[in-house]
Amino acid sequence: MTDDAPKMPTAAMIAIGDEILSGRTRDSNIYTLAQTLDERGVTLSEVRIVPDDREAIVNAVRTLSGRVDVLFTSGGIGPTHDDITAEAVAEAFGVKAPVRDDALAVLAEWYAKKNQEVTDARRRMARIPEGASLVPNSVSGAPGFRIENTFVFAGVPAIFEAMLGAVMDDLPKGERQAVYTVIGEGGESTIADGLVSLEKAMHGLKIGSYPGKTGKGGPLCIVCKSADEKVARQAALAVESLFRAQGVNPEMVEGYGPVRD
Amino acid sequence: MTDDAPKMPTAAMIAIGDEILSGRTRDSNIYTLAQTLDERGVTLSEVRIVPDDREAIVNAVRTLSGRVDVLFTSGGIGPTHDDITAEAVAEAFGVKAPVRDDALAVLAEWYAKKNQEVTDARRRMARIPEGASLVPNSVSGAPGFRIENTFVFAGVPAIFEAMLGAVMDDLPKGERQAVYTVIGEGGESTIADGLVSLEKAMHGLKIGSYPGKTGKGGPLCIVCKSADEKVARQAALAVESLFRAQGVNPEMVEGYGPVRD
Structure with missing residues (x-):
């Protein structure tokens, strides 16, 4: 949305x-x-x-x-x-x-x-x-x-x-959106359903899911963006919970994080 | 051409x-x-x-x-x-x-x-x-x-x-063009006029000029391409001469060479 x-x-x-x-x-x-x-x-x-x-x-x-x-x-x-x-x-x-x-x-x-x-x-x-x-x-x-x-x-x-x-x-300047990234492990299909529900539930939220460049495990980055800083942050906390439910201990960072591949 | x-x-x-x-x-x-x-x-x-x-x-x-x-x-x-x-x-x-x-x-x-x-x-x-x-x-x-x-x-x-x-x-497959690259030093404007004459003089030759990524000297790569291997090679030899006329000792390699920035 x-x-x-x-x-x-x-x-x-x-x-x-x-x-x-x-x-x-x-x-x-x-x-x-x-x-x-x-x-x-x-x-x-x-x-x-x-x-x-x-x-x-x-x-x-x-x-x-x-x-x-x-x-x-x-x-x-x-x-x-x-x-x-x-x-x-x-x-x-x-x-x-x-x-x-x-x-x-x-x-x-x-x-x-x-x-x-x-x-x-x-x-x-x-x-x-x-x-x-x-x-x-x-x-x-x-x-x-x-x-x-x-x-x-x-x-x-x-x-x-x-x-x-x-x-x-x-150059023109717009309102920068708030970005939080949750870095976890595992294939993105394990939490994909949860991400859909989350994006639907929170107004003005956009979620991107980015697996590592090898395609074989490694860091999975979930990016939460919103014009509303609180929405982006709350979404990231919810994504942390999705990872924990899979037995993964994720890391949350402001911005896109250091893992960009 | x-x-x-x-x-x-x-x-x-x-x-x-x-x-x-x-x-x-x-x-x-x-x-x-x-x-x-x-x-x-x-x-x-x-x-x-x-x-x-x-x-x-x-x-x-x-x-x-x-x-x-x-x-x-x-x-x-x-x-x-x-x-x-x-x-x-x-x-x-x-x-x-x-x-x-x-x-x-x-x-x-x-x-x-x-x-x-x-x-x-x-x-x-x-x-x-x-x-x-x-x-x-x-x-x-x-x-x-x-x-x-x-x-x-x-x-x-x-x-x-x-x-x-x-x-x-x-996938389709075409005739691969012959590529020789001459790697020299200096700004590309010093040999630019010579490159124009060269491209005009040799039938079926295409020349590209690529300065280093810093924009301040460093390797200058001149790429000579042609469907005719002899034309590409002769052009590269001529580019070597253009560099030497500037007091630069260039290196000629087959293909695009290791310097790609």
Whole structure:
């Protein structure tokens, strides 16, 4: 029952890059963003991973930017030929992405400090959609940008995190739900029936059941979420009882707990 | 230039689960599947992460199953109330998902070996869409299934991998492209212009440029891919020269190399 859940701002993300889809790279930006938004009370409602392909990026940006309060993209804004995100996002919003003087000034200052030139390849990183505002990059200089409700960040994890940190005050903020997690042992089917009854009985409660990653016993985490802190806590106490009835001695923690697999 | 790339079978994936979107869990199944498909010469063209929400699952399955040769889903086929994937996938294909005798028999045999009962919660795991074939689960018994071009697997990583392994012979297989990676140092903007010329000059070559995850120097990986092994190898040798012209001594490896961040 989530009818009474507070209205939370919504977000989506598009991770852009052939290297993720080919299995070369294991993405970490999705996990970073998901945790950051959860802490702010923002619901991440969908993530898409798309290749370095103009049409795929344009379609995903158009669809998702219209569906959520705030959209994030990662990847494809570097200096090489396969970096086409800026143009594709511009196209999605019906504008051009010229080399802009303000972005060029940022690059010029960054490379001047390193006694390096703004080469043709580096100039590519000053292509910013018309009307977009720049997002600073404290790691490697070349800026990200924001256009309408869409933030466009680099794919390199350290730069993604720096850009996310730089815009934190501009992001929507919702009411964070209270979360308690009960960590027990055993297969989830042993207490599943009890969880159904519990969720039905308590107004505004949402329960998630997450077995360990091996699938063979190990920690079973039951997550109790509610906008009402008391409801979440009382539900967790009830889950503790369900475990004890199975002869298991569970541990209750605030938040998702250290066991996340 | 990828015009001459061999026609490769295409795939998509839907990772289902509130726990991924809330940042509780860092998904690993996408990475597992991406690597497996790449090794088989199958192009993973899109991944979506959606919540445990009927409409979101139905829409994603309908859209993606019609767009690719083979679709995979992970998550939401366990015994608890938040496991709704079987019904949602059935709905996407216009059929019901009753508790099926063949699936029930699998569960009965599994739990009998452990001297356990098939409780009501466990019976939920025998809900399989009409017309689907079962996918064995060597880890925890409860089967996945295949309906039309869509494979529905568990989200627990060990079970996901077991199910993927079990259907391997049924998956499409394409011509695997040759991959060489040149690992050097420095910012990618220093050799970006050379990469553009190289990709233009060599027929059927695709180059990807991947800086390290810190964004501050460290290994820079240039990936050269082609259906023609000689083209990929010659391109990698040319990339080595680009690095050497910058005073960097690079390393060339077959495949994506050990540096994947």
